Amino acid sequence: MTSCEKRAAGIRVRNLFFDYHLRPCLKGVGLDLQPGEILGVLGPNGSGKSTLLKTLFGHLKAREGEIELAGLPLESLTPRERARRVAFVPQNSGLRAPLTVFQAVLMGRYSRKGSRFGGYSGNDFRLAEQVLRDLSLSEFIHRPVTELSGGEFQKVLLARAFVQEAPVIFLDEATSNLDIHHTLEIMATVQDKVVREGLSVVSVMHDLNLAASWCDRIAIMKEGAVFVCGDPREVITREIIRQVYGVSLVVHHDQEGIPYVLPRVSATREVSCA
Ligand SMILES: Nc1ncnc2c1ncn2[C@@H]1O[C@H](COP(=O)(O)OP(=O)(O)OP(=O)(O)O)[C@@H](O)[C@H]1O
Numbered sequence: 001m002t003s004c005e006k007r008a009a010g011i012r013v014r015n016l017f018f019d020y021h022l023r024p025c026l027k028g029v030g031l032d033l034q035p036g037e038i039l040g041v042l043g044p045n046g047s048g049k050s051t052l053l054k055t056l057f058g059h060l061k062a063r064e065g066e067i068e069l070a071g072l073p074l075e076s077l078t079p080r081e082r083a084r085r086v087a088f089v090p091q092n093s094g095l096r097a098p099l100t101v102f103q104a105v106l107m108g109r110y111s112r113k114g115s116r117f118g119g120y121s122g123n124d125f126r127l128a129e130q131v132l133r134d135l136s137l138s139e140f141i142h143r144p145v146t147e148l149s150g151g152e153f154q155k156v157l158l159a160r161a162f163v164q165e166a167p168v169i170f171l172d173e174a175t176s177n178l179d180i181h182h183t184l185e186i187m188a189t190v191q192d193k194v195v196r197e198g199l200s201v202v203s204v205m206h207d208l209n210l211a212a213s214w215c216d217r218i219a220i221m222k223e224g225a226v227f228v229c230g231d232p233r234e235v236i237t238r239e240i241i242r243q244v245y246g247v248s249l250v251v252h253h254d255q256e257g258i259p260y261v262l263p264r265v266s267a268t269r270e271v272s273c274a
Pocket residue numbers: 020021025043044045046047048049050051052
């Protein structure tokens with residue numbers, strides 16, 4: 001059992017296995033997540049991070065294992081019940097229909113509508129406007145989503161997740177298309193919501209430094225399993241990075257003890273020569 005499996009939580013995952021066409025991809029993953037916590041999921045390309053999120057969300061069906069969202073088994077929830085509990089910001093969304101930004105964001109309120117066939121309420125409209133303001137997207141409100149840059153579109157997907165008002169949010173590389181200003185803006189907005197509203201966030205990401213400064217805990221995956229999970233100070237170490245990524249990096253610490261790495265191109269050669 002890793003330190004990500006110790007607590008009862010908003011999400012509880014045990015012994016999760018998933019195969020693509022009989023090829024094992026997730027091999028016994030276990031995780032817990034508390035309300036008010038940001039869990040970073042890191043690991044090399046192809047280690048199973050996106051597959052894990054898709055399985056936790058129910059897009060993919062696990063071969064074996066248990067997934068509980070807010071104390072209820074995932075398989076017992078209807079799509080509408082699930083959407084009230086968890087919002088998913090995917091890496092690549094198929095949402096390229098000719099909708100305006102406002103219409104796309106409003107779609108996040110679908111699971112909250114009084115009736116499936118009824119219209120949106122005044123509260124739905126107000127909330128969508130508020131979230132667009134919070135994410136500095138008001139100027140795009142009438143623009144078709146098909147005419148947005150990659151980064152602008154990624155912020156719209158995040159806005160859609162926020163208006164869903166789900167207590168759990170999954171982010172799959174949600175800031176990968178954003179410049180450093182917008183990346184930090186998004187992270188601060190998410191962190192603020194986590195603290196004020198007690199959300200649980202699982203965020204797949206690659207940047208070790210951003211993860212170390214933003215996440216309460218980090219799970220590093222390797223070959224379909226959680227290799228290590230814990231406080232960023234315990235997890236971002238030279239030895240773990242070498243074992244998981246096969247590069248030799250020096251790990252520094254800032255005044256608060258938060259680790260950071262300075263990538264060097266020669267780092268791969270140092271490991272293969274070692
Ligand atoms: N639809 C699919 N069919 C078959 N194999 C797949 C499929 N999607 C992913 N895989 C394989 O499963 C493994 C895990 O993929 P996954 O996308 O979960 O990795 P990841 O850790 O998110 O990678 P990255 O960091 O590159 O986004 C990879 O070997 C990948 O090739």
